[in-house]
Amino acid sequence: MPYVVRGQTRETPDTVTLVLSPGPGAEPHPFAPGQFNMVYVFGLGEVAISISGDAEQPDRLVHTVRAAGKVTHALTEMTSGSTVGVRGPYGAGWPLSKVRGKDVVIVAGGLGLPPLRPAVYEMLRQRDAYGRIEIIYGSRSPRDLVYYEEIQGWRALPGLRFQTTVDTAGRDWYGDVGLVTARLPDARFDPPNTAAFLCGPEIMMKLTAQALTARGVPEDSIFLSLERNMKCAVGICGHCQFGPEFVCRDGPVFPYSEIRRFLAVREV
Amino acid sequence: MLERSGFPSLLAALRQHGYRVVGPTIRDGAIVYGDIREESDLPIGWTDRQDAGKYRLERRADRALFGYAVGPHSWKKYLFPAHERLWTAVRTDASFAVRPEPVEGPPLAFLGVRACEMAAIDISDRVFGKAGDPAYSAHRRGSLRVAVQCGQAGGTCFCASMGTGPGVRKGFDLALTEILSPGRHYFLVEVGSREGAAVLSGLPLAPASQTDTAAAEAVVARTAASMGRSMDAGGLRDLLVNNPEHPRWEIVARRCLSCTNCTMACPTCFCNTSEEVPDLSGERTERWRRWDSCFNSGFSALHGASVRSSTKSRYRQWLAHKLGTWHDQFGTSGCVGCGRCITWCPVGIDITEEVAALRLPAPPPAEKKP
Numbered sequence: 001m002p003y004v005v006r007g008q009t010r011e012t013p014d015t016v017t018l019v020l021s022p023g024p025g026a027e028p029h030p031f032a033p034g035q036f037n038m039v040y041v042f043g044l045g046e047v048a049i050s051i052s053g054d055a056e057q058p059d060r061l062v063h064t065v066r067a068a069g070k071v072t073h074a075l076t077e078m079t080s081g082s083t084v085g086v087r088g089p090y091g092a093g094w095p096l097s098k099v100r101g102k103d104v105v106i107v108a109g110g111l112g113l114p115p116l117r118p119a120v121y122e123m124l125r126q127r128d129a130y131g132r133i134e135i136i137y138g139s140r141s142p143r144d145l146v147y148y149e150e151i152q153g154w155r156a157l158p159g160l161r162f163q164t165t166v167d168t169a170g171r172d173w174y175g176d177v178g179l180v181t182a183r184l185p186d187a188r189f190d191p192p193n194t195a196a197f198l199c200g201p202e203i204m205m206k207l208t209a210q211a212l213t214a215r216g217v218p219e220d221s222i223f224l225s226l227e228r229n230m231k232c233a234v235g236i237c238g239h240c241q242f243g244p245e246f247v248c249r250d251g252p253v254f255p256y257s258e259i260r261r262f263l264a265v266r267e268v
Numbered sequence: 269m270l271e272r273s274g275f276p277s278l279l280a281a282l283r284q285h286g287y288r289v290v291g292p293t294i295r296d297g298a299i300v301y302g303d304i305r306e307e308s309d310l311p312i313g314w315t316d317r318q319d320a321g322k323y324r325l326e327r328r329a330d331r332a333l334f335g336y337a338v339g340p341h342s343w344k345k346y347l348f349p350a351h352e353r354l355w356t357a358v359r360t361d362a363s364f365a366v367r368p369e370p371v372e373g374p375p376l377a378f379l380g381v382r383a384c385e386m387a388a389i390d391i392s393d394r395v396f397g398k399a400g401d402p403a404y405s406a407h408r409r410g411s412l413r414v415a416v417q418c419g420q421a422g423g424t425c426f427c428a429s430m431g432t433g434p435g436v437r438k439g440f441d442l443a444l445t446e447i448l449s450p451g452r453h454y455f456l457v458e459v460g461s462r463e464g465a466a467v468l469s470g471l472p473l474a475p476a477s478q479t480d481t482a483a484a485e486a487v488v489a490r491t492a493a494s495m496g497r498s499m500d501a502g503g504l505r506d507l508l509v510n511n512p513e514h515p516r517w518e519i520v521a522r523r524c525l526s527c528t529n530c531t532m533a534c535p536t537c538f539c540n541t542s543e544e545v546p547d548l549s550g551e552r553t554e555r556w557r558r559w560d561s562c563f564n565s566g567f568s569a570l571h572g573a574s575v576r577s578s579t580k581s582r583y584r585q586w587l588a589h590k591l592g593t594w595h596d597q598f599g600t601s602g603c604v605g606c607g608r609c610i611t612w613c614p615v616g617i618d619i620t621e622e623v624a625a626l627r628l629p630a631p632p633p634a635e636k637k638p
Binding site: 002004023024042043044045046068081082083085227228229231232234235236237238239241243244246265266267268 | 357359362363364366395396398399400401509512513538539540541542544546550553560562567568569570571572575576577578580581585589592593596597
């Protein structure tokens with residue numbers, strides 16, 4: 001389906017947020033927070049990119065892309081009016097209906113924040129349906145933080161704490177330096193009645209899930225969004241297999257209780 | 269019943285009904301699948317000798333048409349071609365237009381489908397059907413399966429262990445049993461579908477006697493008793509999924525070349541990759557699908573590094589998927605016991621031997637010296 005680039009925001013030196021709208025013959029496609037699309041650049045190929053916009057605005061499709069390979073590189077250099085192909089949405093997203101009434105801990109590492117943003121929008125829209133919201137966002141350095149302005153707005157909201165931490169920083173950084181797990185003790189939540197959404201490097205999610213279970217959060221209330229090589233998004237290319245799961249079709253969001261045993265195996 | 273002399277009329281009838289007949293033929297010293305235009309295209313009077321890492325053609329003492337086991341090809345080469353264009357896109361003003369690849373040509377008649385291969389096609393139907401793959405279903409639609417009951421087992425065959433053969437029991441359009449008795453060479457023909465029956469009309473068939481049926485049963489029974497390999501298939505799913513740290517993975521990885529031969533020869537391996545092929549003008553581009561393998565280093569590439577960088581992890585992924593997690597994904601094993609992965613492994617790794625070794629309890633870790 002053709003989609004037209006309507007706007008682009010440079011988030012960091014290598015990361016751009018694209019706003020797309022349906023092109024000729026394409027329909028707006030509703031999505032659930034945590035799902036992804038296959039985005040195609042003519043002559044270059046297709047990549048799996050999480051949807052990072054608001055699910056209430058399906059005609060305004062938002063993707064935050066880091067230039068990593070040739071397709072993502074082209075995407076970050078797209079100008080307004082260019083056309084890309086979009087297939088999707090694919091996969092199982094964040095189980096928002098299951099976590100109603102609970103405190104929610106969100107831990108994002110690097111570009112793990114974009115697939116979580118639609119979930120944050122949804123929770124803020126139905127603010128009373130959720131308990132405390134604790135967000136911990138880690139990145140390599142201050143200049144790698146995305147959605148900076150928007151985050152400042154979230155910080156001002158009652159019942160929501162947003163902590164930021166980076167791996168390395170200069171003297172101009174007044175925030176925390178260290179791993180996201182080091183920020184966890186400061187987060188206030190009621191463990192048995194808490195759900196957690198994690199997205200970031202696998203080792204970060206693994207250690208965070210361990211820290212959360214150690215504090216008493218049930219394993220089936222912790223959800224991880226996995227990333228694997230993907231070509232087809234429909235469970236036929238075989239690339240994204242993780243144990244018995246096709247990450248594209250059965251995930252990318254999985255309960256920790258279901259995948260913990262496979263996370264423990266090296267090179268699974 | 270069809271006498272040997274009437275066999276050409278079966279080929280003619282298949283063509284008359286609009287099928288492109290493909291089946292076993294000899295090329296480059298192996299029995300592979302290709303177009304069958306006349307009966308002399310078949311490997312008449314040939315057989316194969318197979319063992320781990322070994323495949324040789326030999327002359328038979330008789331003139332059997334189907335006196336051999338399966339070769340390096342499987343029917344997936346027609347249903348899921350090794351390299352296939354899926355669509356073409358052309359640049360328009362500010363956009364591009366995508367044209368899906370049309371599937372043209374007559375429907376296929378697969379001649380000489382063995383029981384293990386019937387099972388493999390059934391598995392592929394599930395795999396590609398679950399994904400709703402348009403290319404696969406276009407090739408599969410209207411195809412005819414003319415099965416052949418195996419008259420002899422190959423040296424690496426173990427379909428009897430996997431419950432897939434050697435007898436073809438269901439799903440076929442036609443099933444042939446080739447019977448060679450002193451002084452008589454004929455086929456017992458079973459009909460499995462309306463399409464199969466339609467092909468038979470007008471052929472010089474005679475009703476089968478009880479003696480003929482018994483002779484056909486004896487052929488399959490003899491084959492079942494002469495399997496070259498066997499594998500204990502009980503509880504395989506749990507064995508494979510629950511033993512990711514078994515020391516046997518290390519041991520097999522010392523021999524495995526990660527060459528992908530087993531996955532290419534396997535009739536059910538479906539992994540593939542997509543390739544974008546633009547022309548030099550930049551105005552036109554094509555999307556191709558190509559067989560890929562979990563043994564390739566780039567297969568699991570993520571952010572420039574391979575998730576499965578060791579051969580151990582790749583072999584484990586292949587076998588644990590084939591015999592284990594395939595059950596979770598598709599409700600069946602991914603192995604049909606055809607033995608191709610054993611025969612075509614250049615170092616002769618034997619899946620039945622590996623499974624037997626995985627069944628042995630891991631030895632306790634050696635005590636560390638203080």
